[in-house]
Amino acid sequence: MKELKWRKCPLCGAWSFYIDIPGNVIITFRITNTGEITFTCHDRTYPITDQTRIHCLSCSWSGTIDDLD
Numbered sequence: 752m753k754e755l756k757w758r759k760c761p762l763c764g765a766w767s768f769y770i771d772i773p774g775n776v777i778i779t780f781r782i783t784n785t786g787e788i789t790f791t792c793h794d795r796t797y798p799i800t801d802q803t804r805i806h807c808l809s810c811s812w813s814g815t816i817d818d819l820d
């Protein structure tokens with residue numbers, strides 16, 4: 752079985768991210784190296800694309816999924 756690895760923030764190495772959606776709602780998630788997104792907030796999901804601006808939960812980094820380590 753292939754081991755799943757979480758993609759990491761290029762600045763601090765953390766692997767929890769969030770997006771801000773209208774209404775001041777924060778959606779938190781992790782993403783594996785195979786591109787699978789696991790939402791870590793209660794019963795909320797949101798379509799995240801390559802262009803979605805995402806933010807690191809642990810530092811001030813923001814960018815897209817493509818920028819992750």
Ligand SMILES: [Zn+2]
Nearest residue numbers: 760763807810
């Ligand atoms: Zn970070």
